[in-house]
Amino acid sequence: MQTFFRYNWMIREQWYRWCEEVPQEELLKERVGGVGGILNTLFHVVDVEWSWVQTIQGKPDFQEDFSRYDTLDKVRELDAKFRVDVEPFVLSWHEGLERKRFEGHLPDGRIVIYAWGEVMRHVIAHQIHHIGQLSIWSRELGKPPVSANVIGKGLIESDRGVD
Known part of the structure; x- marks a missing residue:
């Protein structure tokens, strides 16, 4: 679990650096697919990651408004602000949390039940999906x-050498 969160954070930072070389109008331009455009997609990934981690822990969650984060620097600042909540939770992840029950309420009032591990894997897959859109x-x-290569990123001890 931790390896793929660290992977996502690493890739996200690389996309931020990629964005530094792209004009602001291109970052904000409405595009086909995703949640609209490049910067909006990065904002969305950060917001969803934080929101799910807050929600499964029973902590307050709120929906951020992209119009307040319409520059690369503002999205990076939001990412750093939210990482303070997300990273300690991810780094303290252990097997005992895999099947912990999360009960959510859908807008129509129905109740859904998920395992924490399922939610966390959804968060990982969510970013990977949107990174594919950014690549296009x-x-x-x-x-x-x-x-998007995971190999050679040094994410786990065994990456740094072979036995």
Whole structure:
């Protein structure tokens, strides 16, 4: 679990650096698919990650408004602010949390029950899905995308050498 969160954070930071080389109007441009555009997609990933981690722990959650985070610096600041809540939870993850029960309420009043491990894997997959969209948009701009490769990133001890 922790490995893929660290992977997502690493890739997200690489996308932020990629964005530094793209004009603001391109970052904000409405695009087909996703939640609208490049910057809005990065904002959305950060917001959803924090929201789910807050929610399964029974902590207060609120919906941020993208219009308040319409620059790369503001999205990075939000990411850093939310990481203070998310990272300690992720780094303290243990097997005993896998099947812990989360009970949620849908807008129509129905109750849904998920395991914490299922929710956390959804959060991981959610970012990976949106990173694929960013990769397509980067190619439309004629720029190479950030590599999605997990191999060679040094995310776990065994990555740093072979026995």
